Amino acid sequence: MNELQNTQESQQETTHFGFKTVAKEEKQQLVANVFHSVADKYDLMNDLLSFGIHRVWKRFTIDCSGVRKGQKVLDLAGGTGDFTAKFSRIVGETGEVVLADINSSMLEVGRDKLRNLGIVGNVDYVQANAEALPFADNTFDCIVISFGLRNVTDKDKALRSMYRVLKPGGRLLVLEFSKPIIDPLRQIYNFYSFNILPKVGEAVVNDGDSYRYLAESIRMHPKQDELKSMMEDAGFESVSYYNLSAGIVALHRGYKF
Numbered sequence: 613m614n615e616l617q618n619t620q621e622s623q624q625e626t627t628h629f630g631f632k633t634v635a636k637e638e639k640q641q642l643v644a645n646v647f648h649s650v651a652d653k654y655d656l657m658n659d660l661l662s663f664g665i666h667r668v669w670k671r672f673t674i675d676c677s678g679v680r681k682g683q684k685v686l687d688l689a690g691g692t693g694d695f696t697a698k699f700s701r702i703v704g705e706t707g708e709v710v711l712a713d714i715n716s717s718m719l720e721v722g723r724d725k726l727r728n729l730g731i732v733g734n735v736d737y738v739q740a741n742a743e744a745l746p747f748a749d750n751t752f753d754c755i756v757i758s759f760g761l762r763n764v765t766d767k768d769k770a771l772r773s774m775y776r777v778l779k780p781g782g783r784l785l786v787l788e789f790s791k792p793i794i795d796p797l798r799q800i801y802n803f804y805s806f807n808i809l810p811k812v813g814e815a816v817v818n819d820g821d822s823y824r825y826l827a828e829s830i831r832m833h834p835k836q837d838e839l840k841s842m843m844e845d846a847g848f849e850s851v852s853y854y855n856l857s858a859g860i861v862a863l864h865r866g867y868k869f
């Protein structure tokens with residue numbers, strides 16, 4: 613085996629877990645540890661750390677989804693089910709929402725929350741890896757993956773898997789942290805992410821490391837145009853994105869025709 617092959621092989625076997633370089637097989641377990649650890653307080657932390665603004669980003673995503681009564685929606689990496697709750701009401705009795713997540717603790721918290729809210733009947737729960745979705749081709753009218761893609765080991769594989777299970781005419785919405793487009797904001801945001809986030813995580817969940825990973829993983833995630841190209845490479849068409857809160861978050865949308 614020559615040196616080039618050696619280098620290519622070792623590159624294929626590693627990936628990022630925040631700023632750390634880890635073996636690909638290891639990342640899934642490390643991400644699992646993060647979400648098992650934060651699941652119980654996930655909703656509280658979301659409101660605290662985003663000052664409630666994640667609700668506005670999610671509302672905008674729903675408005676851009678075009679989901680209607682009777683449709684079938686996949687809330688992928690759906691965690692505690694914020695999108696499932698909203699889509700369940702929109703698609704009604706004749707539609708269906710699948711809340712899929714790789715992590716049993718997040719799914720459990722999500723299922724309990726939705727049942728307590730009386731959201732039953734048109735919701736299914738599936739433990740699944742975004743990289744290998746256990747659904748037939750052309751199943752869903754819409755897939756939403758919100759703050760999930762960043763945590764997936766092989767994002768290209770996951771995007772291809774989402775494309776496969778979307779119906780022709782269906783759309784994918786990716787809501788994810790991105791790159792702030794205003795310089796002074798970037799500095800304040802960096803200070804907040806690396807100094808405040810882990811401290812709040814330590815105080816509330818007794819786990820600063822998970823929130824350090826959150827800040828690092830945001831920096832390692834593909835920026836707006838790179839993610840757009842990745843979606844196009846996976847087959848999506850008419851891909852566009854909106855910067856929300858000056859690019860702290862971006863919503864990408866692409867279609868399968």
Ligand SMILES: C[S@@+](CC[C@H](N)C(=O)[O-])C[C@H]1O[C@@H](n2cnc3c(N)ncnc32)[C@H](O)[C@@H]1O
Nearest residue numbers: 689690691713714715718741742758759760763
């Ligand atoms: C930050 S939470 C987002 C939850 C929810 N979508 C929201 O917007 O509040 C990320 C979720 O992605 C899930 N996740 C991570 N890797 C995954 C994978 N490979 N396949 C499916 N879900 C995954 C985690 O278990 C976690 O529940």
